Amino acid sequence: MGIIKFVHCADIHLDAPFREHGQGTYGDTRRKDIRDAFLNILNRVKTENAGFLLISGDLYEHGSVVKSTMEWLYMVLSEVGVPVVIIPGNHDPYLLNSWYKNWEWPSNVTILTPDNPNLVLENLNVNIYGMGFSGFKEGKPDLSMVSKPKEGFFNIFMFHGTLDMDFAGNDYKPVTTMELEALGYDYYALGHFHNIRDDYPLRNAYNPGSPEPLGFDETGEHGAILVTAETVQGGTSLKVEKFNTAVRAYHDEDLNITGLKTLEEIKMRVLGHLEGFNPQRDIIRINLKGLTELSIDEDMLTSLFAENWLYLKIRNNTRKAYDIESLEKDLSLKGAFVREMKSRIRKVADELENNPENPELKREEEILVLALSYGLEALQNGKIEWLSE
Numbered sequence: 001m002g003i004i005k006f007v008h009c010a011d012i013h014l015d016a017p018f019r020e021h022g023q024g025t026y027g028d029t030r031r032k033d034i035r036d037a038f039l040n041i042l043n044r045v046k047t048e049n050a051g052f053l054l055i056s057g058d059l060y061e062h063g064s065v066v067k068s069t070m071e072w073l074y075m076v077l078s079e080v081g082v083p084v085v086i087i088p089g090n091h092d093p094y095l096l097n098s099w100y101k102n103w104e105w106p107s108n109v110t111i112l113t114p115d116n117p118n119l120v121l122e123n124l125n126v127n128i129y130g131m132g133f134s135g136f137k138e139g140k141p142d143l144s145m146v147s148k149p150k151e152g153f154f155n156i157f158m159f160h161g162t163l164d165m166d167f168a169g170n171d172y173k174p175v176t177t178m179e180l181e182a183l184g185y186d187y188y189a190l191g192h193f194h195n196i197r198d199d200y201p202l203r204n205a206y207n208p209g210s211p212e213p214l215g216f217d218e219t220g221e222h223g224a225i226l227v228t229a230e231t232v233q234g235g236t237s238l239k240v241e242k243f244n245t246a247v248r249a250y251h252d253e254d255l256n257i258t259g260l261k262t263l264e265e266i267k268m269r270v271l272g273h274l275e276g277f278n279p280q281r282d283i284i285r286i287n288l289k290g291l292t293e294l295s296i297d298e299d300m301l302t303s304l305f306a307e308n309w310l311y312l313k314i315r316n317n318t319r320k321a322y323d324i325e326s327l328e329k330d331l332s333l334k335g336a337f338v339r340e341m342k343s344r345i346r347k348v349a350d351e352l353e354n355n356p357e358n359p360e361l362k363r364e365e366e367i368l369v370l371a372l373s374y375g376l377e378a379l380q381n382g383k384i385e386w387l388s389e
């Protein structure tokens with residue numbers, strides 16, 4: 001069968017609402033980013049002379065996609081010039097009122113559905129079976145429906161769902177490595193998870209992730225997958241190459257401000273941390289951590305920086321620093337606790353003076369200082385908010 005080359009993508013989410021970012025032009029900018037990332041995929045299909053394109057679900061958002069986006073999609077998909085094979089995902093399920101059912105798609109596009117799950121590309125020797133969503137949630141799929149691989153062909157199984165994870169009560173088509181492997185396909189073109197998965201125990205299964213990241217749980221690089229399959233003695237060899245398509249990148253950054261005395265110092269620390277980031281490309285959330293006596297107003301701090309950035313948010317996850325000296329004189333349980341902990345810390349500090357390099361003493365001092373802080377928090381609030389939540 002020679003060499004087969006194709007591009008595999010998923011989870012584009014055209015017209016995603018970006019509700020969590022509020023109103024204004026931000027959402028429009030990001031929806032354009034998604035279209036641009038998708039164009040990066042289509043361009044790669046052309047420059048690589050790939051034989052076809054697979055889209056493994058969640059091409060668009062059923063609830064928010066608008067007609068002008070579908071018209072744009074019609075244009076760019078017809079221009080790509082090779083077969084495009086799509087399965088519906090849980091965000092664009094094959095519903096009665098879906099665009100998959102009620103829209104005329106370009107002639108080079110095939111939607112694989114329960115009534116029409118199979119496509120054979122005779123000239124390329126490729127057989128494709130697709131299993132997508134017909135509702136927003138679907139439990140365990142019936143894999144006995146899947147037809148057998150076609151002999152002498154390169155067989156691809158397109159699937160939107162969950163491989164090898166939390167099976168109990170999973171609403172997103174949970175399957176196991178063994179179940180997929182038993183189908184005997186040559187390539188498993190998965191979709192659903194927005195971060196790339198190219199390390200499944202099932203070695204010919206890939207989940208490309210979203211070409212444009214959509215939230216702070218989608219940090220890192222985002223793109224799609226170029227696959228080159230070649231027949232070798234007794235089987236097929238796969239070359240799988242990921243490529244980046246994202247317009248922006250998310251960063252969720254922790255910044256410890258313990259010891260900083262003024263808002264000005266915090267501002268300078270944040271500015272220092274922002275060095276090297278690109279205000280237009282990078283979408284940033286800074287989580288202030290540590291202990292502080294300052295009262296921090298998130299919105300006020302954020303507004304100091306927001307002007308130059310497409311999106312930058314500062315969140316306050318600090319904990320209160322305590323005034324140990326006055327608490328020590330307190331007659332309450334808190335005072336007694338502070339006096340006891342201080343005397344223990346003093347004892348270790350004295351020992352450390354005679355033995356400054358002792359690692360166990362250093363560690364003990366660290367633990368006691370933390371215990372003092374956590375203990376006070378527990379006494380004050382009845383619970384402890386851990387630093388690394």
Ligand SMILES: [Mn+2]
Binds near residue numbers: 013058
């Ligand atoms: Mn998705």
